[in-house]
Amino acid sequence: MGLKVFNSLSRKKEDFLPAEKGKVKMYVCGPTVYAPAHIGHARSAVSFDVIYRYLRYRGFDVTYARNYTDVDDKIIARANELGIESGKLAEDNIVAFDSDMGALGVLLPPIRPKATETMAEIISLAEDLISKGFAYELEGDVYFAIRKLSDYGKLSGKNIDNLEAGARVDVDTRKRDPLDFALWKAAKEGEPSWESPWGKGRPGWHIECSCMCMKWLGSTIDIHGGGKDLIFPHHENEIAQSESATGLKPFVRYWLHNGFVNIDKVKMSKSLGNILNIHDALETNTGEAIRFFLLSNHYRSPVDYSAESLKEAGAAIERFYKTVERIHLEGQVAPESSPAAEALQKKMTPIVEAMDDDFNTAGVIGLLFKEITRANRILDEARDAGVEGLSADNRDELGVILALFREAGGFLGLFTTEAESYLNQRKASPPVKAEEIERLIEERKKARQNKDFKKADEIRMGLLERGIELEDNRDGTRWSLKTDI
RNA sequence: GGCGGCGUACCCAAGUGGCUAAGGGAGCAGUCUGCAACACUGCCAUCCAGCGGUUCGAAUCCGCUCGCCGCCUCCA
Known part of the structure; x- marks a missing residue:
């Protein structure tokens, strides 16, 4: 019995065995900070937060990095629209992102590199790729030549020739191949730029992740995560750059990708105007309800958001806390009581098995709700028989259930608030005094x-x-x- | 056109070869309650999109059909 994870590279569930026993190096693609965080960012952040927490729960020593892409076309465009500096826009959005994710119970990753703080490594990687013949310079730009690789496309399952056949007309006919991608872009007037051997410019999107990853975690890492949409071309290109530069394969042992959030059955997109910002969602829902909603689905499946489903999640959380409060008040079981280890283990085993199966949080939640019903039943029976009716066995079991909630809640990042304060927080600003x-x-x-x-x-x-x-x-x-x- | 995914009850959603197909919401019937709410109990898929096949045995594997979706371009 051990942890199994679905690896996008093999498209199979595999036994999880990090390169170095007991240690996990994990990198997740963070946001491009040009706009406030939306529910899709939240899904990725929450999914990998649970993975991070669970790996630690399972005893791994996890080195975890998640980046901020803080220089990019969209940031520049948005900053120009607002008439502010792009650096300022990026910084503001980073602060807002961390705050929103914090409200969802997402732990701050210990390592949070930024593209703009990794310039030396980016330039050096691009030079290295040129000298090894994998990249070429063109009028201040630097491109990666994907034809140099025989295995380009292995992550996304793409066939280069088919891609070419369906590719849109590329304006840039100077490139050797339409699929060649930029490692470095020459600066245009008024854009933020950095000095390089090819003149002033800024990095392409893909190279920064390769560099931050290798800078902080090394040439081969265990887990690389991100949204499914990043598989192609972003992660494909990361593999190309990193493996070509180091000569080491694989760059990443396990590729993990989370599914999308749809809004009322359709993809969230700016053109449809159906972006659900976390900040807005938090006006009418607790962060915990949003998190619960996300974790009620398997992280790889698409999830369909609706106001209704979020409301149901909120009701479920409330039911949970009401039960915990009953255990405290009616069951007279102290919150910090520690039950017999064997009894706890017995109830934890199926939960751990579900998590070991590619982080099946929805399954775990199902199991926890069985315990909620169980606890309420014990309390109801005791109430019907008078308080004295709560036997020592029953009280012990309630203690076990509390400990179970604490333990499973620890890696789910749920149920971590004190019951009384959760139930009271919604009263903070009532419509009636x-x-x-x-x-x-x-x-x-x-x-x-x-x-x-x-x-x-x-x-x-x-x-x-x-x-x-x-x-x-x-x-x-x-x-x-x-x-x- | 290429690649990939999904289709489980009224709704959401686990389960991916073998006891009676988790759990939540809704609904119905009870217990509790002055009533209501909360909570609890019972009922609610002989069946897992459809059709074939493999197997002693499949929702779970294979094939085909239908439907939905994603990626191939910035995207979590």
Whole structure:
């Protein structure tokens, strides 16, 4: 039994064996920071965050890097539109990106290189490729000659000749082959640029990832991740550059790619205007609900976003925390209690097996919800029998379930908030003043004591119309914001 | 045209050769409750797009058909 991962290179699930036992070198393509982060960025970030967390949980010593592409055509174009410097735009978006991802519980990768901070390596790699005959200079540009490689296309399964047949007309007829890609681009007027042996210019898109990867992790890494759309040409070109420069194959042992997010069944795109920004999504949903929604699907499958599905995710999270709160209050089990190791292990085993199977987070969530039902059943039975009805065995099991949530939640990056504070956070800015709600609850309590249920119901309905939901339970009445927004 | 993926109940979604096809939401019937909500219990796919094939045995492997989608151009 061990971890298996789906490798895009072989198109199969393979046993995961890093080059060096116990150590994992992992690189993920980060965002090009020209605009705020959207749900697609979130999917990639969350997917690889879980992979990172789980590898560590499994005892690997993980060196993890995720880059920011901070110089690029789109950044320059956007900065010009806004009339600000492209460097400033990039910096602002990096800060916003980290903040948005943080709200989704994404850990900050320990190594976060930027293209602009890797210029020396980029130039040196391009020179190296020229001297080895894999690249050529053309009027201040430098191109990689893909015909020099017999195995170009191995990651994406492309046949170069078929690609050529279907390729669009390339304006740049100077290149030796239409598929040759730029390692270095000569600067145009007013663009940010760096000195190089070929004059002022800036790097092409693909070379920066090769350089950052090799600079921080070495010539061969274990995991390289990114969205499925990056397979061609970006990752294909990274392989070409890196393997040609070092002569070492493979550059990457396991290529992992996450699937897309569709919005109401169609691909998210600027032309359709259906980009869902994380910042906007966070206005009406907790970050945890968004994360839960993403993890309810396997990371390689396409996921279809809708307001409805996000709402369901929020309800599921709430159910989880309500159960945890019940375990604390009714079960009298302390949050930090540590149960017998064997008992925990028994419940953890199927969860670990699901994660070992190419990070099946959706399967894990299914298993966790079985435990939620189990915990509620124990508590219901105890309640029906009186508090004394909670046997030592039952209490132990609740302790195990809590520990299970803590452990699985640790690598899912879910359920990490204290239950009481999660349940309270949604009350931060209620449409009705908290004091007024409390006052009405008190008034309703008196009415109920006097069996004036008509009045009691009027109060409850009145609050409901204003977006406040009341729930009676043994210990009194609690209120919450109506989930249906 | 080339390459790849997907099609599991009303909706979302695990499962990829072998006990009764996870889990969530919705719905229905109960328990609890003054009522409601929450929670719990039961019901809800003899069947996994369709048709063939391999096998003692397939949702899971193979072939074909239909439908949907992605990549081949910047894209997470």
